[in-house]
Amino acid sequence: MPKVEPFEAVQYGGGRGDLSAVVAPPYDVLDADDKAALVAGDAHNVVSIDLPHVPPKQLGPPEAYANAAKLLEAWLAGGTLARRKTPAMFAYRQTFEFLGQSHRRCGMFAVVETAELGPRAGGGILPHEETFSGPKEDRLALMRATQHQLSPIFGLHADQSGDGTKVVRGAMQAAPDATARTDDGVLHELWAVDDKATIAAYQKALEGEDIFIADGHHRYNTAVNYLNELSAVGDVSADHLARKCMMVIVGMSDPGMVIGPTHRVLGGMKGYSWDAFAKAASEHMDLRELSGDAHAIEAQLEGKATAIGLLDFASGRTFIATPKTADPLAGAFGSKSREWRTLDVTFVQEVLVERICKPALNGGEAVKWAFPHTIDEVLEIGSGVETGAGGGSGFAQIAAILRPTPLDAVRDICLAGELMPQKSTFFYPKLATGLCINPLA
Numbered sequence: 001m002p003k004v005e006p007f008e009a010v011q012y013g014g015g016r017g018d019l020s021a022v023v024a025p026p027y028d029v030l031d032a033d034d035k036a037a038l039v040a041g042d043a044h045n046v047v048s049i050d051l052p053h054v055p056p057k058q059l060g061p062p063e064a065y066a067n068a069a070k071l072l073e074a075w076l077a078g079g080t081l082a083r084r085k086t087p088a089m090f091a092y093r094q095t096f097e098f099l100g101q102s103h104r105r106c107g108m109f110a111v112v113e114t115a116e117l118g119p120r121a122g123g124g125i126l127p128h129e130e131t132f133s134g135p136k137e138d139r140l141a142l143m144r145a146t147q148h149q150l151s152p153i154f155g156l157h158a159d160q161s162g163d164g165t166k167v168v169r170g171a172m173q174a175a176p177d178a179t180a181r182t183d184d185g186v187l188h189e190l191w192a193v194d195d196k197a198t199i200a201a202y203q204k205a206l207e208g209e210d211i212f213i214a215d216g217h218h219r220y221n222t223a224v225n226y227l228n229e230l231s232a233v234g235d236v237s238a239d240h241l242a243r244k245c246m247m248v249i250v251g252m253s254d255p256g257m258v259i260g261p262t263h264r265v266l267g268g269m270k271g272y273s274w275d276a277f278a279k280a281a282s283e284h285m286d287l288r289e290l291s292g293d294a295h296a297i298e299a300q301l302e303g304k305a306t307a308i309g310l311l312d313f314a315s316g317r318t319f320i321a322t323p324k325t326a327d328p329l330a331g332a333f334g335s336k337s338r339e340w341r342t343l344d345v346t347f348v349q350e351v352l353v354e355r356i357c358k359p360a361l362n363g364g365e366a367v368k369w370a371f372p373h374t375i376d377e378v379l380e381i382g383s384g385v386e387t388g389a390g391g392g393s394g395f396a397q398i399a400a401i402l403r404p405t406p407l408d409a410v411r412d413i414c415l416a417g418e419l420m421p422q423k424s425t426f427f428y429p430k431l432a433t434g435l436c437i438n439p440l441a
Helices: 032-041 062-078 133-146 163-170 196-205 217-233 274-281 294-301 344-361 375-382 407-415
Strands: 010-012 081-083 089-098 101-113 153-157 178-181 187-193 211-215 244-251 258-260 264-267 285-289 308-312 318-323 368-370 396-401 426-428
Touching: 062 081, 062 133, 089 196, 101 163, 133 217, 153 217, 163 196, 163 244, 187 196, 211 217, 211 244, 211 407, 264 344, 264 375, 274 285, 274 344, 294 308, 294 318, 294 375, 294 396, 308 344, 318 344, 344 396, 375 396
Parallel strands: 153 244
Antiparallel strands: 010 081, 089 101, 089 187, 101 244, 153 211, 178 187, 258 426, 264 368, 264 396, 285 318, 308 318, 308 396
């Protein structure tokens, strides 16, 4: 692993007290209404800087990013935000409910070398899924203007010994320095770690390990692109702050690590009807109709190999779809690992979309997607609502209901140097933005 190091974080209130009013979810799960509600609660909420343009899936006007930079400068000058005088790491705990159970996920805020993605001797930084171009342009424009990294990347390391997790959790014995509770009910707690012994123990625990990017691929690519931009126009010293990227690093052995599903809602297909779909699908998958509604699908997927649920919105009928063969992508993707070929998300992308919906139901044109995380949100999109996951009036035609991608599969596919399809994982909960900001100048 690139060496993990402490940093002089920019923080609200000196990194102490209740920060609930000023933190926010990551920019990419927010819309204009969400932003307005956060700013109405406190005009100094970090969302005013981190989300200068809505939607952030595309590049906004230059003045949006310039205004964000002016606002950040004003808050630093006025003391709303302040930069630490001594570097530190920050132990970070999130307490939350997930599928009816309470969890505590613990990680460490730190900076790591901003390096190109890929394996390296001594440990590399590895992606696990494909990314979109629009968000990277938006994030790069914001980083150029503010010269700060406003939100952390979520990184994982294997931590098979459990040593990294022990150090992190051991730093949480006293009362936290800062707390925040977000609208999703998650409690966020932060401890500054500046003693050399604990920092050295954490660095030793992570020696030689890869970092797998769990969430924040666009933001990490932005950090690399920003450093490359600076290097192209002049010398970037060895200690330049843009050479370090802020992450929250969590061990895969941490008992609070959970993954949720990311379902798919497909729409906008010119030739779609359930009968047309079933006919086109008959060559590639077996369909078994269910008697229950969409909420009954997930239980029917348990214990199967590759399998997905299907919901036809027009009729309300539900089905379980399984491939005709155990490894249907072996012919076209023989160079890929079997783990990649047999993922549910790969089956959706390469069979449901690329072999059925796109050629047979949409004249070869790209299919439009929405990516909800719950059955209730699937049904909300189906009713014509546009949520943070996508949708809108008349959009939804068919939904693919997926199980969570197993954590072991994420690790194995990363180590194989492969990328999962976009939106393959949903690591819950999201990290809070605003607890720590990383200065790059």
